[in-house]
Amino acid sequence: MDRIPILKMGHFLLVTIQVDMYDRLALNLENDLINAVQAHESKGVLIDISAVSIVDSFMGRIIGNIATMSKIMDAQTVVVGMQPAVAITLVELGLPLAGVYTALNVEKGMELLQQKITEEAEFDIGEAEEDDDQPE
Amino acid sequence: MANKTSEVLSKRKNDVLEAWIKNQIQDPTLREDLMSNDELHTQSDELLNSFIQAVRSGNYSDISTQEYYPVIEILNSLSITRAYAGFTPRETAVYVLSLKKAIVQVLQDELKADQNTLIEEIIRISDLLDSLSLVTLEAFIKGREEVILRQTSEINEISTPVIRVWEGILALPIIGTLDSERTQIIMENLLQEIVNTGSSIAILDISGVPTVDTLVAQHLIKTVNATRLMGAECIISGIRPEIAQTIVHLGIDLTGVQTKSSMASALRSAFTKQQMVVTKAKAKQ
Numbered sequence: 001m002d003r004i005p006i007l008k009m010g011h012f013l014l015v016t017i018q019v020d021m022y023d024r025l026a027l028n029l030e031n032d033l034i035n036a037v038q039a040h041e042s043k044g045v046l047i048d049i050s051a052v053s054i055v056d057s058f059m060g061r062i063i064g065n066i067a068t069m070s071k072i073m074d075a076q077t078v079v080v081g082m083q084p085a086v087a088i089t090l091v092e093l094g095l096p097l098a099g100v101y102t103a104l105n106v107e108k109g110m111e112l113l114q115q116k117i118t119e120e121a122e123f124d125i126g127e128a129e130e131d132d133d134q135p136e
Numbered sequence: 137m138a139n140k141t142s143e144v145l146s147k148r149k150n151d152v153l154e155a156w157i158k159n160q161i162q163d164p165t166l167r168e169d170l171m172s173n174d175e176l177h178t179q180s181d182e183l184l185n186s187f188i189q190a191v192r193s194g195n196y197s198d199i200s201t202q203e204y205y206p207v208i209e210i211l212n213s214l215s216i217t218r219a220y221a222g223f224t225p226r227e228t229a230v231y232v233l234s235l236k237k238a239i240v241q242v243l244q245d246e247l248k249a250d251q252n253t254l255i256e257e258i259i260r261i262s263d264l265l266d267s268l269s270l271v272t273l274e275a276f277i278k279g280r281e282e283v284i285l286r287q288t289s290e291i292n293e294i295s296t297p298v299i300r301v302w303e304g305i306l307a308l309p310i311i312g313t314l315d316s317e318r319t320q321i322i323m324e325n326l327l328q329e330i331v332n333t334g335s336s337i338a339i340l341d342i343s344g345v346p347t348v349d350t351l352v353a354q355h356l357i358k359t360v361n362a363t364r365l366m367g368a369e370c371i372i373s374g375i376r377p378e379i380a381q382t383i384v385h386l387g388i389d390l391t392g393v394q395t396k397s398s399m400a401s402a403l404r405s406a407f408t409k410q411q412m413v414v415t416k417a418k419a420k421q
Contacts, residue, residue: 080367081367084331091358
């Protein structure tokens with residue numbers, strides 16, 4: 001059975017979708033990806049869909065689902081390289097993928113993820129310091 | 137007897153042509169400014185020739201047959217040229233209908249002796265010419281529609297320029313009302329340009345949009361969302377006070393959409409996002 005490879009890069013997971021998706025494949029990806037996030041304790045997921053030229057409402061929902069699921073598991077999702085036609089289709093379908101970060105290409109997506117992770121880390125440190133302050 | 141008209145027409149072609157031209161020239165709606173008499177003469181002669189050729193087959197009722205192809209072709213090109221030249225539908229219709237008058241005159245003259253045949257032939261010929269004049273009108277309207285379509289596409293082309301104002305910053309001034317078709321074109325152009333230039337900020341300037349109603353706002357939000365999906369940010373600029381009022385009164389939700397009052401402030405915020413600073417050059421000593 002076809003599977004979409006999930007690559008681990010440090011704290012991040014990298015998924016490049018090189019084929020046109022069908023429902024079964026999308027469901028498998030959702031499953032595999034969530035398991036991989038847990039297995040590697042990843043902080044971010046980067047999905048490259050630059051080669052995807054067709055999406056339907058189901059695919060749109062799966063992408064949204066993956067993002068929400070990863071967020072619950074404390075990993076940020078960035079979708080990169082969406083084709084103009086795909087973007088228009090998703091908007092027309094009423095699926096603006098709220099809560100999903102987007103970037104123009106993998107490079108910019110990586111930058112964005114790094115930035116999000118650093119922000120989060122700073123926020124955590126800030127909170128920890130605040131906690132320290134409180135007893136005084 | 138069956139093809140009396142054809143015989144008469146072949147015999148007295150010149151009389152018919154003369155009467156026809158006379159009818160046309162006498163018509164008060166003749167546009168001498170748009171077409172010279174010589175031109176009219178050649179055109180009418182050509183049409184009459186192919187008409188007589190077609191009538192010779194004895195088919196008076198069905199103009200979709202092969203005999204009438206040349207006639208219809210001439211009529212089509214004639215009415216399309218007339219539509220481009222600015223003739224009115226009436227003038228174009230009169231052109232064909234005055235041929236009927238000319239033919240009837242000649243037939244009357246020829247068949248004076250045989251009233252029954254005369255009536256029969258007149259009815260047949262006028263039915264035929266009626267359907268031909270309908271063809272002419274249809275072609276005329278088609279010609280007009282082509283003109284309108286061409287203009288619409290031209291307007292669409294010139295009205296959606298995507299400008300690269302800086303490295304990574306695109307601007308798109310929208311002028312005129314936004315309908316769904318234009319939004320589609322604007323969106324496609326903008327998204328394609330984002331891909332081509334790798335820009336991360338797009339400024340949508342709506343100072344040229346006369347009114348913003350719920351539909352226009354929805355189109356704007358769609359464009360903003362599509363840009364976001366591509367991984368770029370979209371700023372809407374040029375919001376005039378009246379437009380801000382309308383938006384609030386209509387209860388349109390623009391949260392999540394960055395808005396600026398002027399192009400300049402949008403550009404400034406775009407620079408800030410790109411971590412760029414614009415400063416005055418130091419004065420020369």
